Amino acid sequence: MIAAARSIAIRPLAVSLGDPAGIGPEVVAKCWDHRHRFGLPPFVAIGDPRSLAAVWDGPIAAIDDPREADSAFDLGLPLLAVGAAEADVPGVPTVAGAHCSLDSLELAVGLARSGSASAVVTGPVSKQQLYAIGFSHAGQTEFVAERCGIAASNVAMMLAGPSLRAVPVTTHIALAEVAPRLSPQLIEARGRTVLRGLQKSFGIAEPRLAVAGLNPHAGEGGALGREEIEIIVPAIEALRADGWDVTGPHSADTMFHAAARARYDAALCMYHDQALIPLKALHFDEGVNITLGLPIVRTAPDHGTAFDIAGLDRADPLAMASAIRLAASCAARRQPATA
Numbered sequence: 001m002i003a004a005a006r007s008i009a010i011r012p013l014a015v016s017l018g019d020p021a022g023i024g025p026e027v028v029a030k031c032w033d034h035r036h037r038f039g040l041p042p043f044v045a046i047g048d049p050r051s052l053a054a055v056w057d058g059p060i061a062a063i064d065d066p067r068e069a070d071s072a073f074d075l076g077l078p079l080l081a082v083g084a085a086e087a088d089v090p091g092v093p094t095v096a097g098a099h100c101s102l103d104s105l106e107l108a109v110g111l112a113r114s115g116s117a118s119a120v121v122t123g124p125v126s127k128q129q130l131y132a133i134g135f136s137h138a139g140q141t142e143f144v145a146e147r148c149g150i151a152a153s154n155v156a157m158m159l160a161g162p163s164l165r166a167v168p169v170t171t172h173i174a175l176a177e178v179a180p181r182l183s184p185q186l187i188e189a190r191g192r193t194v195l196r197g198l199q200k201s202f203g204i205a206e207p208r209l210a211v212a213g214l215n216p217h218a219g220e221g222g223a224l225g226r227e228e229i230e231i232i233v234p235a236i237e238a239l240r241a242d243g244w245d246v247t248g249p250h251s252a253d254t255m256f257h258a259a260a261r262a263r264y265d266a267a268l269c270m271y272h273d274q275a276l277i278p279l280k281a282l283h284f285d286e287g288v289n290i291t292l293g294l295p296i297v298r299t300a301p302d303h304g305t306a307f308d309i310a311g312l313d314r315a316d317p318l319a320m321a322s323a324i325r326l327a328a329s330c331a332a333r334r335q336p337a338t339a
Contacts (some may be wrong), residue, residue, distance in 0.1 A: 010041065010118040010331050012069035012078070013324060014108040017047030018123025020097045021088040022305030023315035028123060029056040030317035031324060032077040038321040041328045042073040043121070046080045046111075047104045050087040055311055066117045082107060090311025098129035105140060109147050112296040119297035119327035120144070123320075124305045138172055140300065141291050148294050153186070155293035156193040158266065159276060159302055160326065161283025164256065165266040166275035167194050167292075178271040179214065179227055187211070187235035187268070194266050195244050197292030201330040202265075210255060210264035211236055211248030212274060218249045232270075256282075276302075285316050288323045290330070297334065299327040 018024030028045050029052055031038060044066045045052070052060060059076030063069060069078035084100035105125070111117040122140050137143040138152075145155045158167045169190045170181050191209060198207035212218075213232060215225035222229055232249045239246045247264070254260060255267055256278040269275035279287050279302070287302030301319035309315060 010328060010335065011115070012066050012073075012117060013041065013043040013119045013121055013327055013331070014066060014080075014111045014117035015043045015045050015121040015324065016101070016104040016108040016123050017045055017051060018104075019088075019093055019101045019126045019129065019305050020048045020051030020084060021090055021093040021310060022124055022126065022307055023303075023310050024123030024305070024320075025051040026055040026090075026310070026313070026315045027301070027317040027320040028052075029058060029077060030315070031321050033058060034317065034321070035073075038317075038325065040321060040324050042069045042078070043324055044069040044078040044080055044117070046108050047082050047123075048084045048087070048100050049079055049081050050084075051090075051100075052077070052079070054087070054090055055313070066111055080107065091307045091309075093126050093129050093305070093307060095129065095132055098126065098133045098135075101125045102130060102133070102135065105143065106147070109144055109296070109298075112298070113148060118331040119299070121320075121323050121327050122298065122300040124301065124303060126305050126307075141289075141298075144291060144296075144298050145294065148296060150294060153189060154193065155291055156190050156197065158194065158197065158290045158292055159279040160288045160290055161279055161286050163258070164261055164279055164282055165198075166269055166279050167266060168269050168272045168275040170271050172272060175271065175273075182214065182227060182231050182270060184231055184234040184238070187232060188238045191235060191239050191244070191246065191268055193293040194268060195239070195246075197290075198265055201290070201292065201297065201333060203333045204265055206245060207266065208245045208264045209239070209247070210250055210260075210267050211246060212252045212255055212267060212269045213249035214270045216251070216253075218251045285318045286322045287319055288326050290326060297327050297330045299323040299330070 061072035061076035
């Protein structure tokens with residue numbers, strides 16, 4: 001499902017390095033090293049150059065404008081430097097590193113919003129460190145949405161792999177809070193965001209959405225819970241009434257085998273692990289987080305900072321490469337093809 005970018009000229013992508021003590025600098029550098037094998041378009045890294053030097057001895061092309069990345073891309077890794085108050089040691093997160101990761105994210109989003117970059121790809125950050133410096137958002141998704149002037153309720157976090165796209169209706173909340181948070185209006189809103197995103201960013205003219213139930217066996221007609229009947233079905237009916245191809249509620253334990261996945265373009269799940277467990281079981285090293293509902297393209301590798309292996313040359317760049325490639329593909333679809 002994660003296709004390479006179409007042969008349409010797009011501006012370089014802005015890639016924030018994430019927490020300088022995490023694996024973000026390493027996987028971005030490896031993506032540049034293997035840019036031809038991964039089929040990556042020009043991109044510019046944004047972050048502290050010392051975080052790259054700590055894990056990589058390749059060439060860096062310092063630039064002042066993302067548009068310079070095109071000409072610099074085969075000479076070195078294009079970099080817009082964002083300096084931290086002090087250099088971070090790989091695997092040892094600090095408050096200074098958190099400030100640097102936030103500044104890098106802010107700059108990357110600003111470049112995409114201004115049109116200087118065709119998309120933004122965000123490296124992994126430490127929420128714990130960000131919260132220590134006053135970060136008030138649940139995560140980077142909510143931060144990017146706010147900077148784009150979009151309410152968090154109007155965006156959707158899609159996890160995409162080669163054979164599955166899955167979207168959780170609720171995200172980072174306790175399992176006990178899921179059922180009280182669900183409503184027909186929330187499920188319908190998430191569904192619309194996903195369906196429109198499939199059209200706009202993935203080029204699927206008539207997208208198919210499969211909606212999971214909350215309870216085992218999708219509630220067994222009310223015997224195992226009434227959320228399907230009272231909350232999920234009304235949302236599905238509202239989407240169908242507008243002409244969308246939506247099915248469900250499906251029993252989650254039968255939605256993700258190969259034959260079932262062939263019948264839909266995305267799965268709308270009720271909670272975080274219901275969406276992420278099948279995605280990570282199928283595509284642990286290739287999963288991409290894409291935020292739907294934004295005026296810009298934003299993707300991220302579906303992994304964390306991995307402080308435990310930072311600086312050990314053990315980080316796999318495949319998820320970051322997939323995130324860069326998907327961002328380019330979505331950005332290309334958002335602009336008209338040229339002759």
